[in-house]
Amino acid sequence: MTRRRGNELQQAIFDAVFDQIGAFGYARLTMDRVAVAAGTSKPVLYRRWDSKEALVLDALRESLPAVPETPLGLGLRADLLAVLHALRAAFAVTKGIAFHAVAVEAGHDCRRLADERIFAPARRAITAILRAAADRGEIDPGSVTELIADVGPALLRNRAIDGTVPDEAMVTAVVDEILLPLLHAPTLERR
Amino acid sequence: MTRRRGNELQQAIFDAVFDQIGAFGYARLTMDRVAVAAGTSKPVLYRRWDSKEALVLDALRESLPAVPETPLGLGLRADLLAVLHALRAAFAVTKGIAFHAVAVEAGHDCRRLADERIFAPARRAITAILRAAADRGEIDPGSVTELIADVGPALLRNRAIDGTVPDEAMVTAVVDEILLPLLHAPTLERR
DNA sequence: CAAATAAGAAACGGATCGGTTTCTTGTGTG
């Protein structure tokens, strides 16, 4: 039988971690099951990571895509799409719910990693995008609020929790049907 | 020492369940700890519930407030506020994150209960509210979409996951700064 | 006040799981 090593093996282990969490939740993620799912055995895992937490944290660290911190400067719509697509990708690689099961249930390290790598950058980027659009006079400066910046991420996260990874069509729908109309709405209603 | 019984004791146990989940997460919710936190002992728990899952499910069932399924008919703003306030209350009694830790990690029964008792009614109510407002000509019929109906719940849920239970001020902000401006926005951008 | 009922304390069995050890077997390297 062919025997994998090094990087190839490690990647298979990471995949197994997300598969397991996605299928059975973090609660039933055991080292034995990860080993079997990856077609290897437990000592292989413990030769690479000190503990289960370390393995999950590393899997997350290696697999999470980068979310841009600063606007690309392609305009309001394109920049919003870029950030939200990156956010969507983060849910996709972690099988969506897997990501949240980990963030909520695993140690606070996972939570912090997720926040630092995904949500905080997305929030900063969106705020910067809105501010730039306001500076250009495209939208009302009153629209640069934390609450509005949270709308996009919240909708994607919401869908991910419900069990289905949001697709690209949803990202464009969020931008075109929610964010842009909202940003161009008269601010009369707001105090 | 005074010894509690019946309903008083049961309520203390439910409180202990949510306290424990809120403090340490569902993963570290053990029957021993619940018993100690409630100032009682394990056999008392097992005389009332067959298993840990049954206890948690029952605690959720007894504690979740009802979310109205149908609009109150007080107008667009008041009706939206009513639904979102009820939703907020659901997060509050379950210590916010506790609710999600359970929904994500516990058996699918908890998830189904949460959906049937909270999210599905909220979705139905909001959709009905929007449709009624469209019928009255207050908003564009094109605004009655699933995505728009999800905005309010998604924002509250998002905040709850981040660890802080949304307060009443946030509910009014969601309605006044997000939903109403969005609903009154020109639908030009939407396809 | 006596009897029925339920709470609380302590300890246990069994299963699961994290982490380790030992040993065998396959695979690249010199």
Place this chain on the structure above:
DNA sequence: CACACAAGAAACCGATCCGTTTCTTATTTG
């Protein structure tokens, strides 16, 4: 081809936790 190294298999230990049993003690009820 031989040696070093890492993968894989199996079994194990200790801790944790679910669920149960037994017994004692308080409270309610008749």
